[in-house]
Amino acid sequence: MRSSKKAQMKIQQMAFMLVAVMIFFAMVAIVYFTITSSKLRDTADDLREEEAKELARQMAGTPELMFSKQASPYSSSVDFDKAFALSKMNVYKNKYWNLDYLMIEKVYPSSINEDCTSGNYPDCRYLILIDNTRGNYTGTQTAPVAIVWWDPKLESIGNYRFQLGRIHALAHDPTK
Amino acid sequence: MMKVFSKRGYEFSFAWIFAIFAGAVIIFFAIYFAMQLVGQLQLTRDVTQGKSLGILLTPIETEIEEGKFATIYLTDPTRMYFECKPPVSSNPFGSQNLWLSIKPPLGSKWEPSDSPPLTFHNKYFFPSAEPTENENVFMSEGDEKFYVLSKPLYLPFKVADMMILYSDKKQYCFTNAPLDFKKKLQQINMTNVFFSNCNSNEQTIICFEGASGPCNITVIDRQNKVTKNGEPEPVFYLESSSSDPYAMLYAAIFSDSETYGCQVKRLMAHTSKLLDIYYSKSERIELISGGCSQNLQSAIISFNDIVSRAAETGDLSSVKTYLNSNPNFLSGGNICALF
Numbered sequence: 001m002r003s004s005k006k007a008q009m010k011i012q013q014m015a016f017m018l019v020a021v022m023i024f025f026a027m028v029a030i031v032y033f034t035i036t037s038s039k040l041r042d043t044a045d046d047l048r049e050e051e052a053k054e055l056a057r058q059m060a061g062t063p064e065l066m067f068s069k070q071a072s073p074y075s076s077s078v079d080f081d082k083a084f085a086l087s088k089m090n091v092y093k094n095k096y097w098n099l100d101y102l103m104i105e106k107v108y109p110s111s112i113n114e115d116c117t118s119g120n121y122p123d124c125r126y127l128i129l130i131d132n133t134r135g136n137y138t139g140t141q142t143a144p145v146a147i148v149w150w151d152p153k154l155e156s157i158g159n160y161r162f163q164l165g166r167i168h169a170l171a172h173d174p175t176k
Numbered sequence: 177m178m179k180v181f182s183k184r185g186y187e188f189s190f191a192w193i194f195a196i197f198a199g200a201v202i203i204f205f206a207i208y209f210a211m212q213l214v215g216q217l218q219l220t221r222d223v224t225q226g227k228s229l230g231i232l233l234t235p236i237e238t239e240i241e242e243g244k245f246a247t248i249y250l251t252d253p254t255r256m257y258f259e260c261k262p263p264v265s266s267n268p269f270g271s272q273n274l275w276l277s278i279k280p281p282l283g284s285k286w287e288p289s290d291s292p293p294l295t296f297h298n299k300y301f302f303p304s305a306e307p308t309e310n311e312n313v314f315m316s317e318g319d320e321k322f323y324v325l326s327k328p329l330y331l332p333f334k335v336a337d338m339m340i341l342y343s344d345k346k347q348y349c350f351t352n353a354p355l356d357f358k359k360k361l362q363q364i365n366m367t368n369v370f371f372s373n374c375n376s377n378e379q380t381i382i383c384f385e386g387a388s389g390p391c392n393i394t395v396i397d398r399q400n401k402v403t404k405n406g407e408p409e410p411v412f413y414l415e416s417s418s419s420d421p422y423a424m425l426y427a428a429i430f431s432d433s434e435t436y437g438c439q440v441k442r443l444m445a446h447t448s449k450l451l452d453i454y455y456s457k458s459e460r461i462e463l464i465s466g467g468c469s470q471n472l473q474s475a476i477i478s479f480n481d482i483v484s485r486a487a488e489t490g491d492l493s494s495v496k497t498y499l500n501s502n503p504n505f506l507s508g509g510n511i512c513a514l515f
Contacts, residue, residue, distance in 0.1 A: 010191050018198050029209070040220060047227050054234040061239030062298070063334040063450055068508060068515045076239040085456030091268050091449060096297045150512065152464040158512070 056143035080149035101170035260438035263445035270442035302431035304342035318343030332417035333515035349374035352387035444487035
């Protein structure tokens with residue numbers, strides 16, 4: 001009888017010890033996964049910002065926005081007229097560049113502080129090409145760029161006018 | 177007398193049975209979770225490295241340069257998997273899928289990654305890669321480096337950057353290449369590309385017309401045709417309207433015929449969308465300047481019809497004929513140049 005009681009006590013001790021060990025490992029695992037997932041989220045955010053930065057820098061060279069190489073062989077500029085035409089095309093709005101937001105801003109000489117529409121183009125400042133942000137522009141990257149558009153007031157029949165501009169880009173958020 | 181109970185026998189108590197059972201369960205779960213964790217970490221590494229590679233490829237694209245050559249350094253042996261999807265109505269630009277699979281540690285089996293692919297609609301990869309068990313998926317394996325040659329295609333405006341990828345395990349040797357072609361490649365100082373002392377055991381040999389000796393790939397530049405050993409049909413290329421006319425030829429040489437054919441369809445679909453943009457621009461300039469770019473609008477419509485058909489069939493002959501017979505279109509307009 002006495003040895004049976006002793007054995008039961010041992011089993012109980014072992015069971016408690018095992019439960020304690022399991023709880024300890026579970027807690028360690030939870031802490032590990034919390035740290036790992038937060039690191040992963042940081043990595044994802046960094047990559048997203050990096051992607052937007054590179055795309056903003058490179059945008060002047062993309063065929064959709066690039067000003068004619070024949071007309072301007074020594075510099076890369078954004079063709080505002082092509083960008084305006086592109087802003088009307090739905091095929092570019094969804095994941096073509098993997099961007100949630102893409103906007104071209106005329107910086108200097110300054111223009112009227114308005115979004116570009118068919119009614120006020122080209123006398124406007126902000127040309128929004130993509131906007132899938134629902135108002136959250138956190139992480140938007142910018143890059144300076146030369147922009148060019150056909151100005152009918154230049155010379156007799158018009159000519160291309162160059163201005164200083166800025167590209168704003170926000171990479172697509174894969175969690176959305 | 178027979179002994180009923182041996183005094184030397186070991187008492188296998190319930191405590192022992194319980195300890196062995198509980199220990200086995202704990203060890204089983206520990207091993208199971210450790211394996212899951214290693215798998216997850218491997219997957220995370222594949223995805224983040226793949227994403228980094230995608231970002232890294234953006235600055236390799238050209239702006240006004242004639243081409244760029246870059247080396248991608250790897251920390252571990254890596255396999256890249258490529259899949260090209262041709263354009264369809266729901267995916268008008270087609271797409272390029274890319275996976276990375278980094279060699280797992282401790283000698284475990286190197287399998288394709290389960291990670292979701294990185295999908296690009298604006299990039300055109302022409303990898304030097306081998307077919308895999310999966311249809312349309314090609315794989316390129318590198319030990320320490322991958323090389324990327326980026327060349328813009330102009331028809332006559334810029335259509336896209338063609339990215340030719342090959343690993344440090346591949347070597348190419350060109351025999352009897354035209355002087356201009358040789359000069360273009362030598363200018364950018366490409367690695368693992370040679371023009372003399374070809375060795376058919378280690379190198380892929382590309383022969384231009386008039387070359388003698390063993391050839392893996394034959395180029396007939398008069399016909400814009402590239403024939404590869406072991407592939408039933410030749411592929412055709414267009415001459416780019418930029419200062420390097422061979423952009424598409426490099427792509428045809430380095431990539432397999434299936435990927436090349438799919439990318440050609442994607443490039444033509446992209447050209448069609450760009451023509452829509454140029455048409456809108458042309459209309460606007462015409463409206464505000466009194467017909468300045470009028471002469472190009474009908475040419476844009478005709479060319480758009482031709483490239484739209486080429487995007488479906490992959491046949492470039494009519495595109496080539498149109499570009500060769502319309503010098504006015506190639507110039508992009510005289511006074512108010514469209515492109």
